Amino acid sequence: MNKPWIAPSILSADFARLGDEVNAVLQAGADVIHFDVMDNHYVPNLTIGPLVCQALRDHGITAPIDVHLMIKPVDRIIPDFAAAGADWITFHPEASEHVDRSLSLIREHGCKAGLVFNPATPLDCLRYVADKVDMVLLMSVNPGFGGQKFIPGTVDKIREARRLIDELNPGARLEVDGGIKAENIRQVAEAGADTFVAGSAVFGADDYGQAIADMRKELEAAHRAG
Numbered sequence: 001m002n003k004p005w006i007a008p009s010i011l012s013a014d015f016a017r018l019g020d021e022v023n024a025v026l027q028a029g030a031d032v033i034h035f036d037v038m039d040n041h042y043v044p045n046l047t048i049g050p051l052v053c054q055a056l057r058d059h060g061i062t063a064p065i066d067v068h069l070m071i072k073p074v075d076r077i078i079p080d081f082a083a084a085g086a087d088w089i090t091f092h093p094e095a096s097e098h099v100d101r102s103l104s105l106i107r108e109h110g111c112k113a114g115l116v117f118n119p120a121t122p123l124d125c126l127r128y129v130a131d132k133v134d135m136v137l138l139m140s141v142n143p144g145f146g147g148q149k150f151i152p153g154t155v156d157k158i159r160e161a162r163r164l165i166d167e168l169n170p171g172a173r174l175e176v177d178g179g180i181k182a183e184n185i186r187q188v189a190e191a192g193a194d195t196f197v198a199g200s201a202v203f204g205a206d207d208y209g210q211a212i213a214d215m216r217k218e219l220e221a222a223h224r225a226g
């Protein structure tokens with residue numbers, strides 16, 4: 001099993017002070033920075049692109065950046081994100097005409113590749129491209145906005161994804177994104193996730209360190225029970 005990672009989503013950060021916000025969550029114990037890219041086309045919201053990723057690198061941030069593409073098409077922007085310092089790039093299969101090609105493109109540009117599944121999207125295509133996938137990301141909300149409520153049906157799907165990963169590509173990470181907080185992270189971990197995106201639960205807290213420590217404590221409890 002991979003070491004658990006907590007990945008604050010900068011969607012809920014104060015964008016006017018983004019570099020400092022990212023440093024603050026890293027200082028507070030975050031493992032990875034989750035970077036949500038929205039295009040007002042694939043999802044009904046518009047966020048940030050490669051320039052902002054590059055700006056974080058120029059600000060001295062060296063932590064892994066996990067770029068979650070909620071854009072259509074995906075291929076055009078992959079080389080730009082790789083050049084801007086992304087480490088992981090994930091995309092939604094229905095946003096790519098050629099899923100296998102997009103996954104290969106990400107790896108050819110030196111990044112780890114991942115597929116993202118919306119709450120109602122079946123995991124079927126994973127079977128055919130599992131060897132090209134470094135991470136499976138399950139959405140536990142519908143994509144487009146931070147601060148939504150965790151959809152409980154995701155828990156069974158996490159178990160299903162864990163079984164598939166163990167069968168097809170045991171090293172791959174299983175990330176869950178949407179509505180994760182200290183109150184539900186243990187259930188998500190016990191279902192088989194190892195990477196936990198938390199936006200509003202971290203950036204909405206008065207004390208980022210306390211918010212991350214509370215989640216870490218639940219992850220340790222899950223590990224002990226495991």
Ligand SMILES: O=C(CO)[C@H](O)[C@H](O)COP(=O)(O)O
Nearest residue numbers: 143144146147178179199200
């Ligand atoms: O991809 C996303 C939304 O599409 C975000 O990563 C996600 O919603 C995180 O925010 P929160 O933890 O507040 O739900």
Ligand SMILES: [Fe+2]
Nearest residue numbers: 009036068177
């Ligand atoms: Fe995300």
